[in-house]
Structures are given as structure tokens and as C-alpha cells.
Amino acid sequence: MVPFMPLPIVTGAAQAPKIKKLVAVAAGKGGVGKSTVCAGLARAGAVRGLKVGVLDADVYGPSVPILFPADVPPKLEQGKISPAVSAGIKVLSVTHFGFAETATAFRAPVVNMFLQQCIHQVDWGELDVLFVDFPPGVGDVHLCLLQEWAFSGVVLVTLPNRISLSDVEKACLSFLDMGVPVCCVLENMAFTSHEGEGNASLFGSVAIKPLLELSKAPLNKKLPFDPKFTALIDQGDNPYMQSRLTPMAAHLQTVEKELFDLLDAAPVPDVYPMLLEWKL
Ligand SMILES: Nc1ncnc2c1ncn2[C@@H]1O[C@H](COP(=O)(O)OP(=O)(O)O)[C@@H](O)[C@H]1O
Numbered sequence: 001m002v003p004f005m006p007l008p009i010v011t012g013a014a015q016a017p018k019i020k021k022l023v024a025v026a027a028g029k030g031g032v033g034k035s036t037v038c039a040g041l042a043r044a045g046a047v048r049g050l051k052v053g054v055l056d057a058d059v060y061g062p063s064v065p066i067l068f069p070a071d072v073p074p075k076l077e078q079g080k081i082s083p084a085v086s087a088g089i090k091v092l093s094v095t096h097f098g099f100a101e102t103a104t105a106f107r108a109p110v111v112n113m114f115l116q117q118c119i120h121q122v123d124w125g126e127l128d129v130l131f132v133d134f135p136p137g138v139g140d141v142h143l144c145l146l147q148e149w150a151f152s153g154v155v156l157v158t159l160p161n162r163i164s165l166s167d168v169e170k171a172c173l174s175f176l177d178m179g180v181p182v183c184c185v186l187e188n189m190a191f192t193s194h195e196g197e198g199n200a201s202l203f204g205s206v207a208i209k210p211l212l213e214l215s216k217a218p219l220n221k222k223l224p225f226d227p228k229f230t231a232l233i234d235q236g237d238n239p240y241m242q243s244r245l246t247p248m249a250a251h252l253q254t255v256e257k258e259l260f261d262l263l264d265a266a267p268v269p270d271v272y273p274m275l276l277e278w279k280l
């Protein structure tokens with residue numbers, strides 16, 4: 001367990017020099033598969049030999065300790081936090097800070113303090129990519145992360161239904177307002193993967209086009225409903241072993257590779273400006 005330490009207030013976005021790509025996985029909505037996709041992308045990167053980290057920024061519903069059981073626990077040494085390590089992936093979650101068994105109601109200052117520590121006090125080492133699993137909504141966590149860190153881009157996860165898309169569109173606008181490009185829109189559970197049942201849609205069909213136009217995302221993929229994949233991810237197992245490959249695993253491996261090619265070609269993001277411009 002890592003104890004909380006009081007920190008000075010830090011303002012302005014920080015470049016994370018040893019982290020080559022900083023990728024948000026977000027939706028603005030809960031239950032659409034952000035953590036599942038985030039874990040799937042992270043594991044796909046690690047299988048390719050990349051140095052990967054995952055920050056669980058969902059302080060209200062942390063999933064990382066389940067999806068990435070720690071082989072090495074986090075450590076605090078000389079004021080620096082080393083993340084936990086799970087199958088070679090560096091991971092950190094609010095549960096590593098001693099809140100695991102308590103139903104703690106986090107007030108904004110505590111949330112801010114946690115994030116400040118994750119951003120400024122964690123020694124992530126050299127990483128090819130750090131995936132950040134965002135919480136639902138566009139509240140304190142969302143704003144704090146976007147103000148403090150210069151993200152390379154965001155992967156938006158949605159279900160192909162109106163009730164999800166309306167929240168994802170709001171989150172999308174918020175990322176764009178903060179200067180973070182949308183790299184990819186993933187329609188999760190967009191079809192069933194059962195053989196013999198065709199590609200039946202679970203949620204009917206709803207137009208994703210407005211979100212694609214709003215986000216200008218260069219990548220858009222449909223992901224299958226795949227309980228076998230999620231069962232493995234849910235147990236903290238690697239779904240990419242040859243004998244286990246399911247449709248979702250195959251899709252996410254493609255997405256991860258395409259996402260990387262896209263980010264490799266993209267310019268390194270500017271530091272987010274310290275002063276907001278007034279729009280009158
Ligand atoms: N493609 C999928 N196929 C089947 N179940 C899925 C899929 N994606 C997510 N799930 C399940 O949906 C639930 C919500 O996913 P989760 O990743 O926790 O969402 P979020 O992080 O957005 O709240 C979990 O039970 C997860 O196992």
C-alpha cells in the first residue's frame with residue numbers, strides 16, 4: 001500500500017517525457033466497456049513487446065486491480081511511487097492507495113490529490129504507451145487529467161445505442177475543447193460473435209455518423225459481444241494466447257496496431273495552455 005502524501009498544487013500541463021504515448025480510454029458513460037477495452041488494448045500492446053502502463057483513473061469504480069492482478073506490489077521509495085506490475089504491465093489504481101475495502105466517498109480534493117500524485121510522483125519509467133482508463137462523466141477527474149497531462153489522443157468507447165451515444169458525444173466535445181484529438185471510436189458489443197447466428201445486432205441499429213462527424217476520428221471499429229473474451233480479461237488472464245483467441249481479441253489486436261500506426265504518424269501534442277481563452 002502506498003500512503004497518501006500531501007502535495008503542492010501544480011498548475012499547467014506536464015509533458016511526460018519518458019512516456020511516448022499517453023492515450024485516454026473514455027466514454028463519459030459507465031458500463032460501455034471502457035475498462036475491458038483499455039485492458040484489451042494494453043495487453044495487445046504488451047504481447048507485441050511494447051512497454052505498457054495502465055492508470056486506473058476511475059476512482060469511483062476501479063477495475064485495474066481485478067483486470068491486472070499485481071505480481072509486484074506498488075512501492076514508495078524516496079518520495080517516488082513505483083507502480084504495481086502485472087504480467088509486465090505497470091499499473092496503478094486508487095485501490096493501491098489503501099482504499100480497497102472501504103466504500104470511501106471521494107471528495108474532489110482527495111480525487112485531485114490522488115491524480116496529482118499519479119501524474120507527478122509516480123515513476124512510470126520508460127513507457128511506449130500509458131493507457132488511462134477514464135471514469136464516467138466529465139467531472140473533476142476528467143478535467144484534472146486533461147489540464148495536467150498532454151494526451152496524445154483519446155479512444156472513445158460507446159455502445160451502439162442512443163442512450164450511450166448522447167453521453168459519448170458530450171465527452172467527445174470536452175476532449176476536443178481541451179485540445180485532445182479523438183483517434184478512434186469503438187462501438188462495443190455491436191454484434192454477436194456466435195457462429196450460426198449471423199451478425200445479429202444486440203442494440204438494434206443507431207446512426208453513429210453524428211459522433212464520427214463530431215469527433216473526426218480517423219478510426220472507427222465495431223467490436224463483438226464476446227463473453228469468452230471478457231471472462232478471461234475479468235480473471236486477469238491474457239486473452240491473446242493462441243488457444244484462446246476469440247473474435248474480440250482479434251479485433252482489439254487490429255485496433256491496437258492501427259492506433260499505434262496512427263499515433264506514430266501524429267505530431268507530439270502541445271502542452272495544454274495554462275490560461276483558458278474567453279469565448280465572448
Ligand atoms: N465486448 C464485450 N462482450 C461481452 N461483454 C462485455 C464486452 N465489453 C464489456 N463487457 C462487459 O460489460 C460490463 C461493463 O464493462 P466495463 O469494461 O466494466 O465497462 P466500463 O469500464 O465502461 O464501466 C462488464 O461486465 C464487461 O465484462
Ligand SMILES: [Mg+2]
Pocket residue numbers: 034035036058061063133
Ligand atoms: Mg471501468
